[in-house]
Amino acid sequence: MSQAKTGDVVRIHYTGKLTDGTQFDSSEGREPLQFQVGAGQIIPGLEKCIEGMQVGEKSTVTVPSEEAYGPRDERQVQSVPREAFPKDLDLRIGASLQASTEDGRQIPLTVVEIDDMQVTVDANHPLAGHDLVFDLELVEIVNA
Template sequence: MTKASTGDTVRINYTGRLTDGTQFDSSAGREPLQFTLGAGQVIPGLDQHLEGMETGEKSTVTIPPEAAYGPRREEAIQTIDRSGVPAELDLKVGAQLQARTADGQVMPITVVDFDDKSVKLDTNHPLAGHELVFDVELVDVVKAA
């Protein structure tokens, strides 16, 4: 069996859930997720967990917020002028929006509150502050050249 190590291309089947059992993502019904181990393409805790796993191996890992999307930060909740939000957006509390950062990354934003003058936005990742539980199966390992 082939063991996964940093730099290898890996393919995994996975289900991600919160510690209360709420599922937030899964590869079920899709192609396995493919990425380069150790390249920062997935959360650090998942990268670290897969290191040393063998092809075909299944496991469950609980990842703390610090090794996932980080802690929730109160300073990430901001109030902006209503004119800063496109008028055609149908704002609703809890609505998920996206913005681009200066370096072109897509950043998820949640509408917390709004009125005619302002909009309160939470730029924390929706999974920030949560322990995440992943059931993973290492489907394939392509060794780095």
């Protein structure tokens, strides 16, 4: 039986959880996730775990934050004057916003605090700083 290797297009089923068991994502009820091993289409630590797996093999792996979404960076948390936001914008804690950089890149932001004068936003990925646990099943090697 062949093993997944760099360059293969594979399909996996997965369930992603935090180390406390809180589930953050799953392919359950959906098509398996398809990607090319080694192409950087998924987090590096998960990609490493897929290499060498055989079709039908199941595994539970822990991916350290450094190989997932990286450590939290408190410099990515900024307070912005409330008047910088459109008056009709529905600002609430947990709301997802987007900012544009000077070069046109879009940065996703999460509202983490609001008061009369300031809105505090966080540009860290929501899973930054977390070790992630994945239940994996290699369903298919598409181009084996």
